[in-house]
């Protein structure tokens with residue numbers, strides 16, 4: 001069977017790309033290393049049929065997010081804005097409003113950064129240092145940036161953060177999808193030829209021809225779209241033969257920040273719904289839903305390392321939860337389902353953040369090679385859009401347009 005275009009990766013970017021190419025009448029084959037669709041979109045479905053919890057992407061950001069058109073308005077649900085928000089600071093769990101009492105709350109500090117981020121080369125830590133913040137304000141803001149960008153503020157570019165925010169066109173509000181966010185990749189993949197559990201180990205390219213080496217043998221096509229996160233190429237898990245040196249350097253400048261998520265199921269239900277942000281840097285964001293026995297832990301940067309360590313020891317995990325979510329004290333852990341993105345060789349982390357000294361890396365990573373190799377994925381938008389599904393989807397469509405033009409030339 002003839003294959004026009006090979007797409008590597010069945011995450012949001014790869015599937016959006018393949019969908020577009022397929023709808024234009026091209027013969028597209030998607031190779032996906034995992035046994036499932038979605039990549040960093042990974043819904044967990046509790047065994048008792050309870051509502052899904054998200055181990056990767058948490059919400060659809062924005063009322064103009066392309067996800068709305070892809071899944072249809074009938075399946076989208078706006079998340080309530082009045083959910084109870086809590087924080088942990090200095091080991092004490094309290095209402096989030098404490099952050100705005102007599103001090104500058106992190107979200108206000110972040111809005112100031114968006115408005116006046118300072119010169120190229122300035123880190124978020126450097127920017128915070130020049131704001132005259134108190135120790136508590138500065139500590140809270142630093143952890144806020146860590147949990148939103150998955151890297152330490154001393155690595156994060158202040159103008160990069162502001163540019164990414166400016167470049168985002170997804171609008172406002174937060175949404176979920178009936179059946180979980182995994183519904184999005186499932187719908188995108190309908191009717192596509194997706195080979196699950198089929199990693200591409202090596203990709204060779206020459207003028208108008210690519211050869212992918214998979215465990216089932218070689219696959220040839222006219223062009224390929226590479227949507228794997230850059231660390232997968234840097235580690236050699238996907239070897240791209242004759243990749244220009246500038247592209248290799250760009251991939252190295254686009255590491256993914258650390259992230260580790262877990263659904264911890266307890267022997268009792270939550271007495272109330274709440275989202276907690278742990279400003280002490282040990283557990284990230286935690287979410288519980290009234291009447292449900294799960295606590296969802298979404299930890300990034302340093303908190304990801306602390307949760308990863310605790311996942312190896314139930315007592316340590318119980319101890320972390322007890323501080324951040326006090327109703328769990330004395331509860332027995334029944335089950336833990338984790339997604340350790342930082343330790344996952346198929347992602348290499350949670351998502352990309354614009355780093356000091358890596359300006360321009362995403363643009364270079366996105367550039368096609370010889371009208372034969374095309375690149376998509378959230379990292380190709382790093383610094384010019386937010387590192388979320390909307391960027392991944394848009395990058396997939398852009399790469400599809402580029403590939404279409406090339407194969408029709």
Ligand SMILES: Cc1cc2nc3c(=O)[nH]c(=O)nc-3n(C[C@H](O)[C@H](O)[C@H](O)COP(=O)(O)OP(=O)(O)OC[C@H]3O[C@@H](n4cnc5c(N)ncnc54)[C@H](O)[C@@H]3O)c2cc1C
Nearest residue numbers: 009011012013033039040057058059200377378388389392
């Ligand atoms: C903890 C966390 C929270 C997040 N929160 C949000 C959020 O609230 N909202 C939001 O919009 N986004 C969020 N994101 C980001 C969002 O998940 C990503 O931006 C998006 O899913 C990336 O899609 P992608 O297609 O670029 O990459 P991926 O989803 O990583 O897809 C790449 C695919 O390539 C596959 N692959 C790798 N190597 C090979 C190989 N050799 N051969 C074949 N296949 C291969 C991978 O298995 C993967 O399926 C979050 C991410 C994480 C981790």
